[in-house]
Amino acid sequence: MTETTSASPSTRKGTADAQSELAIEASGLAKAFGETRAVNGVDLAVPVGSVYGFLGPNGAGKTTTIRMLATLLRPDEGTARVLGHDVVREADAVRSRVSLTGQFASVDEDLTGQENLVLVARLLGFSRAQARARARELLEAFGLAESAGRQAKLYSGGMRRRLDVAASIIVTPELIFLDEPTTGLDPRSCNQVWGIVRGLVAQGTTVLLTTQYLDEADQLADRIAVIDRGVVIAEGTNGELKAMVGSGSLGVRLRDPGQRPEAERTLSRSLDMPVHLESDPALLSARSADPERVAHALAELSRSGVALAGFALGQPSLDEVFLALTGHPTQGDPQTDEEDAP
Amino acid sequence: MTTTPAPTPRQADGGTLAPVLSTRPRPPRPGPFSVSLTFAWRSMLKIKHVPEQLGDVILIPVIFTVMFTYLFGGALAGSTGAYLQFLLPGTLVMTVALLTMYTGVGLNIDITKGVSDRFRSLPIWRPAPIVGALIGDVVRYLLASALVVGLGVAMGFRPSGGVVGVAAAEALILAFSFALSWIWTLVGLVVRTPNSVMVGGLVLLFPLTLASNVFVDPRTMPDWLQVFIRVNPITHLVTAVRGLMQGTAAAGQIGWVLLASVALVAVFAPLTMRRYRNAT
Numbered sequence: 001m002t003e004t005t006s007a008s009p010s011t012r013k014g015t016a017d018a019q020s021e022l023a024i025e026a027s028g029l030a031k032a033f034g035e036t037r038a039v040n041g042v043d044l045a046v047p048v049g050s051v052y053g054f055l056g057p058n059g060a061g062k063t064t065t066i067r068m069l070a071t072l073l074r075p076d077e078g079t080a081r082v083l084g085h086d087v088v089r090e091a092d093a094v095r096s097r098v099s100l101t102g103q104f105a106s107v108d109e110d111l112t113g114q115e116n117l118v119l120v121a122r123l124l125g126f127s128r129a130q131a132r133a134r135a136r137e138l139l140e141a142f143g144l145a146e147s148a149g150r151q152a153k154l155y156s157g158g159m160r161r162r163l164d165v166a167a168s169i170i171v172t173p174e175l176i177f178l179d180e181p182t183t184g185l186d187p188r189s190c191n192q193v194w195g196i197v198r199g200l201v202a203q204g205t206t207v208l209l210t211t212q213y214l215d216e217a218d219q220l221a222d223r224i225a226v227i228d229r230g231v232v233i234a235e236g237t238n239g240e241l242k243a244m245v246g247s248g249s250l251g252v253r254l255r256d257p258g259q260r261p262e263a264e265r266t267l268s269r270s271l272d273m274p275v276h277l278e279s280d281p282a283l284l285s286a287r288s289a290d291p292e293r294v295a296h297a298l299a300e301l302s303r304s305g306v307a308l309a310g311f312a313l314g315q316p317s318l319d320e321v322f323l324a325l326t327g328h329p330t331q332g333d334p335q336t337d338e339e340d341a342p
Numbered sequence: 343m344t345t346t347p348a349p350t351p352r353q354a355d356g357g358t359l360a361p362v363l364s365t366r367p368r369p370p371r372p373g374p375f376s377v378s379l380t381f382a383w384r385s386m387l388k389i390k391h392v393p394e395q396l397g398d399v400i401l402i403p404v405i406f407t408v409m410f411t412y413l414f415g416g417a418l419a420g421s422t423g424a425y426l427q428f429l430l431p432g433t434l435v436m437t438v439a440l441l442t443m444y445t446g447v448g449l450n451i452d453i454t455k456g457v458s459d460r461f462r463s464l465p466i467w468r469p470a471p472i473v474g475a476l477i478g479d480v481v482r483y484l485l486a487s488a489l490v491v492g493l494g495v496a497m498g499f500r501p502s503g504g505v506v507g508v509a510a511a512e513a514l515i516l517a518f519s520f521a522l523s524w525i526w527t528l529v530g531l532v533v534r535t536p537n538s539v540m541v542g543g544l545v546l547l548f549p550l551t552l553a554s555n556v557f558v559d560p561r562t563m564p565d566w567l568q569v570f571i572r573v574n575p576i577t578h579l580v581t582a583v584r585g586l587m588q589g590t591a592a593a594g595q596i597g598w599v600l601l602a603s604v605a606l607v608a609v610f611a612p613l614t615m616r617r618y619r620n621a622t
Contacts, residue, residue: 108384
């Protein structure tokens with residue numbers, strides 16, 4: 001009944017001796033829930049020691065993929081090896097090397113922060129005293145010492161997320177899965193989580209993180225896979241991906257939203273490309289690689305009497321990446337719709 | 343989104359995270375028993391932090407004990423005192439039987455909240471979270487039982503089996519309830535919300551506890567109902583518990599309950615574990 005496939009001691013520290021330098025290699029991973037094929041043939045090759053970003057909108061299959069790699073879900077098709085171990089046949093060996101930080105902070109809300117960490121430490125084999133000491137260390141390092149004795153349900157989103165990450169690094173994992181680590185966090189908490197991720201990488205841990213935000217993937221990841229409808233539609237370094245999409249985009253804010261139709265006509269004519277109307281009624285955006293053209297278009301705008309409140313050239317938004325890669329916009333989850341122009 | 347007024351903790355930044363990352367080898371992996379006890383400890387903490395979770399289910403049998411004794415006791419058994427001797431073992435069984443469904447509720451909450459993902463991604467004995475919760479539940483059953491028996495004694499319950507008889511009866515109740523809980527762990531894994539576990543639990547447990555010999559001798563009931571009552575495991579448990587408390591238990595009665603307990607575990611534990619392994 002129990003899976004007692006114990007890790008052979010010789011491979012405990014030995015990812016380097018493995019046939020490859022890949023922390024994760026997956027081929028043809030697929031998982032269906034009823035009629036929905038949540039993941040439909042995903043191939044992955046994640047080098048040891050890197051940060052790999054999994055970018056896609058809600059429902060693209062990111063979480064399902066992570067859950068299969070973390071041995072929580074059994075794939076319907078395909079195979080995956082994590083740190084050299086098959087996720088199905090050697091699930092236990094995988095579990096003893098990786099940590100998972102789920103999309104919804106997986107802490108016990110009824111317990112205090114301190115108790116949460118002691119619980120996981122005890123489950124990992126720490127003695128009572130060791131567990132308490134380790135919990136204290138981590139609470140301190142994550143700025144939670146003062147709230148250590150409060151129930152986790154009273155924590156803010158950022159605190160809960162930090163507690164969750166702390167629970168994931170009680171023993172330093174060789175690989176950590178972070179499923180949307182910053183979704184719903186305020187900017188300061190985001191920065192803290194990013195700092196933690198960088199710290200982990202500096203120590204040699206491989207990171208696989210999922211995100212809905214291009215910016216986040218850009219900040220953290222060495223390589224990015226863009227996933228949509230259960231399939232990886234693009235893969236590469238940040239630079240490669242951006243080159244694929246176009247170098248950036250132009251965002252224009254109007255003083256009077258009533259002038260937007262006029263502005264749209266002028267912009268699309270002078271840029272010679274479609275202009276995207278953002279959900280903010282005063283905002284338009286367009287992908288444009290060419291600063292000359294942008295300058296010209298802006299001049300055209302003011303000549304035609306459109307009053308500008310501001311404009312910016314910046315990174316393409318996730319929406320634009322999707323549009324460029326798939327020809328269809330990200331599917332309407334209100335959360336992703338809020339993605340603003342740069 | 344929540345922002346805390348507290349000053350930004352700078353410690354968590356990449357540069358200073360290094361010292362907190364453990365470079366020691368991970369401790370030896372704890373055994374199945376040890377991790378199960380850790381999960382039982384978690385249940386204890388929950389009782390400490392959320393004691394009100396016990397409230398409603400204990401309230402029902404307490405109300406029944408008080409109400410039935412004083413309302414119907416005289417009519418049913420000649421005097422309230424005499425009826426209480428009959429009733430209390432029944433309401434005790436009812437209390438613990440109703441509590442068993444909270445095992446399923448707890449498991450379902452763990453899954454919907456995501457904690458169960460953390461547990462399932464740890465290199466531990468897989469059934470440990472469930473087994474540990476069940477061990478923790480036994481402590482809850484003990485607390486609730488002590489309350490009901492204490493109330494009974496205060497009202498005039500005087501079991502002739504004495505302390506030993508009551509302890510033996512309690513042990514039998516615990517054994518059966520541990521087994522019964524496995525039904526709820528399965529239900530907790532199958533249904534979507536903690537609330538539906540409760541609904542399912544009450545739909546099954548109320549007929550089981552009411553259509554039994556908890557409140558009255560079923561001899562006056564219609565035949566079709568008696569058929570059900572005779573196969574109802576709660577009936578057998580109540581009979582055995584009464585016997586033990588009064589010092590008149592027959593080995594056959596106790597054996598039947600133990601057999602039913604083993605059968606429950608044999609059927610529902612593997613089903614639960616299969617479901618748990620493939621939980622989504």
